[in-house]
Amino acid sequence: MSLPDIASKLERVSSTVSIAGRSLLGLDTNPVSDDWSHITKVDPEGEKQLPLCFPLYLSQTSAISVGGSRDVTGPRTEEAFELLEYAPVPAFHEPSAAQHVTEKTRDHAEFLAIPEVLNGDSEALVGTLGQGIEYIQEDLGPSMIEEKLGFSLDGGVGKRLTAFGAGYMLQDAVFEAYIIMNPDSAAAREASVTEDDLLTPQEAKQRALAAEYHLESEVIYLEYSGTYGGEEATDILETISDSVTWSRLWYGGGLDNRNHAKEVLEAGADAVIVGDIFHEIANEEADLVEQARGEFDSIPSRDELADWIEQTVAINETSAARFLSTIVTVPDPQARALSYLAAGVEMALELDALAETADEPTTDEVAHMVQDETLSIEADFGDVLDGRDATAAAEAISEALLAERYELGEETIVSARQVGLSLS
């Protein structure tokens, strides 16, 4: 038997084993975790930012999806991943263009999740994917391999190596088969989904089955980006979840309270995706810090701060409480929100005070200032990260904010550009 014959036989055997594993033995061979019930979508676009103590909020979610369809660039995506190194849960990359994938994002991301839209134009199903694979094969792959080898690739071996490189980079990629049901969203515009493309529950189920059996999409993603899908969405989820067995079924769009999160989970979603309300915490935290600066002459205790926050805002209406309420396993979202908001405001006030102690320091001096100071937030980070990571997280975030405050450029471990707060 020739080598190609053996390869083709092996391929046939392995795909039969995989189908048998899935359908006859009922084995869960889907690489996307079945334990995930809540995913936070972090969008590295300029206007969407992270709260100061993002490791605390993100400790409650199952995983983080990094990506967005507007104003996203490779460098911004890299910055988001660098910050999210300090999040206590895995972060994966959902690019909306292949150029957002860089060597650095590949190093940081748990895996690539590639969108394919089941009710858009052919560009959104296979066109962009083809361009993406071409980019990996012809640009990103060779430059990464050449950098590792230290010499340039050409000839037959070069060709095989770059093909191998593209396969290698995509081997742990998973596919998210989107059904986009809000035509008035960036995702719909990106995929050319219009009113005419909206699906009935039965049509959605049929496409979901095609995605599971033909495309072998690890995830089927019902997307209402920016608006809650209500009964229409729960009808679709119920219909799909009755038939789809192997792919994970995710719902995203407009979630900002527990009832809606429960509704879609009870209708059969394996996980909910929450985006906007998480980013809104950053604005809320910045507003509170601004008010606290006017209110207190010295740094109050954490308890005093919590009392003041309770008098200043209706906790149940805060973005912090609403975000946490979408995580159905968090027992008391309001209490948790109050404690995280107080931690964030205290961290900002402590850093304001630290900034006052120096006049035009260098980047090295800023690093030392941060290392010599123990901020209260370290103990909070210690509750969700292990000790060394908690110190590293507090130092990296503080250093970035101080460097930004002194206009020291971008020499810090992480950039403060995506943290929604500036020191006074």
Ligand SMILES: CC(C)=CCC/C(C)=C/CC/C(C)=C/CC/C(C)=C/COP(=O)(O)OP(=O)(O)O
């Ligand atoms: C092969 C590699 C490396 C990359 C592939 C790149 C591909 C195929 C990207 C897919 C682009 C695509 C079809 C986008 C459709 C729109 C979509 C589903 C976007 C995701 O939605 P969000 O960006 O989360 O939505 P919002 O911005 O509306 O919140």
Ligand SMILES: O=P(O)(O)OC[C@@H](O)CO
């Ligand atoms: O931003 P929201 O409306 O929460 O939607 C989350 C996600 O489904 C967007 O792709």
